[in-house]
Amino acid sequence: MPYNTKLAIPIVVVAIVSIIVIVSFYSYTMMSQFYSQPSIMMGEEQGKLTIDDSLKAAQDYIEYSGVPNLAVAEIMEFSNHFYIDVYEEDTGIHAFELIIEKDGDVYPEHGPNMMWNTKYGHHRGGMMEAYPESAEMLIDEDSSITYAQNYLDEYMPGAKATEPHRFYGYYTLHVEKDGNIIGMLSVDGFSGDVWYHNWHGDFVQILELEHH
Amino acid sequence: MAKEKPTTAYILSLIAGILMLLGGGMGTYSGMMGGRSMMGGYNMMGPSMMGYPSWGFGMGFGVFGLIFGIVVIFGAIMLDSKPKEHKTWGTIILVFSILSILGGMGGFGIGAILGIIGGALAISWSPK
Numbered sequence: 008m009p010y011n012t013k014l015a016i017p018i019v020v021v022a023i024v025s026i027i028v029i030v031s032f033y034s035y036t037m038m039s040q041f042y043s044q045p046s047i048m049m050g051e052e053q054g055k056l057t058i059d060d061s062l063k064a065a066q067d068y069i070e071y072s073g074v075p076n077l078a079v080a081e082i083m084e085f086s087n088h089f090y091i092d093v094y095e096e097d098t099g100i101h102a103f104e105l106i107i108e109k110d111g112d113v114y115p116e117h118g119p120n121m122m123w124n125t126k127y128g129h130h131r132g133g134m135m136e137a138y139p140e141s142a143e144m145l146i147d148e149d150s151s152i153t154y155a156q157n158y159l160d161e162y163m164p165g166a167k168a169t170e171p172h173r174f175y176g177y178y179t180l181h182v183e184k185d186g187n188i189i190g191m192l193s194v195d196g197f198s199g200d201v202w203y204h205n206w207h208g209d210f211v212q213i214l215e216l217e218h219h
Numbered sequence: 220m221a222k223e224k225p226t227t228a229y230i231l232s233l234i235a236g237i238l239m240l241l242g243g244g245m246g247t248y249s250g251m252m253g254g255r256s257m258m259g260g261y262n263m264m265g266p267s268m269m270g271y272p273s274w275g276f277g278m279g280f281g282v283f284g285l286i287f288g289i290v291v292i293f294g295a296i297m298l299d300s301k302p303k304e305h306k307t308w309g310t311i312i313l314v315f316s317i318l319s320i321l322g323g324m325g326g327f328g329i330g331a332i333l334g335i336i337g338g339a340l341a342i343s344w345s346p347k
Contacts, residue, residue, distance in 0.1 A: 009345060009346055010225075010227070010228075010340050014342065016339075018335075022338070026317055026335075029317070
């Protein structure tokens with residue numbers, strides 16, 4: 008056998024150990040950077056955020072993103088966290104939704120914001136480019152209310168869908184009962200599917216900032 | 220009589236380089252597409268959420284993978300054509316196979332492992 012295995016095996020072992028060290032160091036460095044990003048950890052103080060603090064955190068996040076013409080449309084405080092609706096000032100179309108935890112963590116909202124948002128979400132342009140990166144949808148605002156109301160009539164009798172906000176690929180609406188906001192849901196602008204936001208908890212208060 | 224060559228080391232290194240090229244190519248393509256589809260979850264909190272293609276990040280990794288793959292393939296070819304320099308080319312194959320973990324996903328992991336074995340065999344080759 009023309010190979011000296013007594014030399015080859017230690018080389019392989021050292022190489023594999025090197026890989027483990029490199030990957031461990033790299034992972035540690037990446038995680039450190041990730042958690043030190045100002046947009047991810049806005050909680051300068053460990054105390055609970057107020058709704059004004061959440062507005063500042065959202066504005067910092069938008070500024071940090073570097074995307075121009077974005078502003079906060081509304082903030083809804085729920086028992087679990089703050090919900091932030093960000094819109095495009097130049098088009099008036101709602102861009103994306105954020106969640107700010109009460110300890111200051113800021114991150115894009117999961118659910119429709121990730122899966123249905125054709126411009127800012129995970130499926131930008133849609134799966135296999137099926138949907139355009141525009142706010143033009145098959146379902147209009149009035150129809151989105153109809154789809155949402157049909158859902159509520161079946162699963163939350165007495166609740167009412169109001170204020171559809173047009174995002175890229177979907178609408179997000181308030182859910183009200185007896186004139187009070189109790190939650191939110193989204194309607195897919197192409198299929199009419201309804202996705203109830205069951206992760207917010209109980210509604211506390213709302214701060215509306217968008218000027219139509 | 221045919222010249223003796225480190226054939227096993229050459230073949231393993233060549234396969235490793237090809238796998239690294241494939242991994243690097245996929246990484247580059249994914250980076251150009253904004254990390255969509257191939258690098259799925261990576262985007263959820265990342266640049267594409269904000270409407271930016273993640274060129275700098277995903278594409279940079281892919282390009283490194285391509286470069287490492289090319290170097291490993293070149294090392295394998297040189298190993299085959301100049302077997303007397305087996306320690307030099309074996310070391311190059313070994314080092315770039317280790318580094319390929321940081322770019323192009325190490326040829327899907329398998330590429331890096333084959334490259335390491337190929338490099339080690341090239342270094343330890345002792346013609347009769």
